[in-house]
Amino acid sequence: MKSQSSTLLAEVRSFRQNHPDVRYVDLIALDIPGHFYGKRYPVEMLEKVAAGSPLKLPQNAVLLGAQGGLFKIGDYCFNDGDPDANRRLVPGTLKPVNWESQPLGQMLITSDGTEAPIEFEPREVLAKVLERLQHQGIHPVVAFELEFYLFDKQLENGLPQFARDPLSGDADDQPNLHIERLSRFSDVLEDIAQTAKDQGIDITVITAEIGPGQFEINFGHCDDGLRAADWAALFCRSTRGVALKQGYRASFMAKPYLQFPGSGMHVHVSLYDAAGNNLLAAHQQQPLRHAVAGCLELLPHCMPIFSPNHNAFRRLGGTVNAATRASWGFEDRDACVRIPESDPRNLRIEHRLASADANPYLVLAAILVGLEHGLEAKREPIAPLNEDRNSGTDFPVEMLDAVRAMQQQPVLRDKLGAEFVDVYCENKRQDHLAFQQEIHAREYRWFL
Incomplete structure (x- = not known):
């Protein structure tokens, strides 16, 4: 001390x-x-x-x-x-x-x-999971990727407006992956990246995503899971602040436009022993298969964490690379759990289901518990999407169903903590019910 x-x-x-x-x-x-x-x-x-x-x-x-x-x-x-x-x-x-x-x-x-x-503080939940893994000789290395949208600073009747191209002054309303968008928005993106670096965050790749005004920023791989989640949390705060300073509004909202892709939180996780050996690559990658099976088994019960609000469920099954079922695959972005091509040293999973506005501490804790459960249970996963495009298991797509699925799951209650699970589920249930306590204009148009 x-x-x-x-x-x-x-x-x-x-x-x-x-x-x-x-x-x-x-x-x-x-x-x-x-x-x-x-x-x-x-x-x-x-x-x-x-x-x-x-x-x-x-x-x-x-x-x-x-x-x-x-x-x-x-x-x-x-x-x-x-x-x-x-x-x-x-x-x-x-x-x-x-x-x-x-x-x-x-x-x-x-x-x-x-x-x-x-017990129910998100960072404490993750800290306990990491401590338990460390006692088992398992050392995760983690990298987050976060997607977000830039909007015009001013809302119109409460609705977001397309960010304006700094060069032309026109609304950036064309979905594309063009590198030119990085050039046109270079001032705000450079400020976002430099501010993140000033916060101690290891920023790497910046990508123009498909949605208008949508970008993704990747973080470096980190051997401290708490620090990796800290980076994700702090990045969201600094990005929103920098965007306002630059005349924009930045949002990590999961699905701001129905017609365009949502924003996700992708998490890369590899597991090493104390000697630096990749545990997932051992025995012809059999532990990788077990870990995937564990993730997929618990995934339907972790939906309140991966999709933490009403809007986040709108992202599922969306226009691009948003899964509708718990699935996995090699180099397949339609899968919830993707295995990127890599050498044995860097073999890892990429968990793609969480929305960008999910809590990074809890997302990582849930992923690690899935991996841990899979390594303990040693079950074979379902067929990958590469072998069967219809492979997958259903997960809840509404909050109240998701809360019920999470609250009684024994592995989650054991490994995340029963007190946390009860508190979290009740918080989400009441938040969802509070959200429903307002009649919107469309309801009057349909039913008045």
């Missing part, structure tokens, strides 16, 4: 020395729906926290719904007195923020690693 305090203190002092104009730092963490919550601390108070002073925030902040409200979940929120819970600073995450009008810093906080971690 003393060593960690001295490291944090050195980090804060170095930050203050390098950024003397920064007076405040946002201490932030991701809640269940994938939004950041936290507090804005004077930088001198942050130094005291780094030196060991308590850092407490309401425990129930993790339980906020998509619109920020609290739901009654068991004894939480309304019967527990809204207690505080300890958080800690995440070393290495104190960085400057360049998209605000005033100089500012930000730093991740978490309950994992404290004396009483919050």
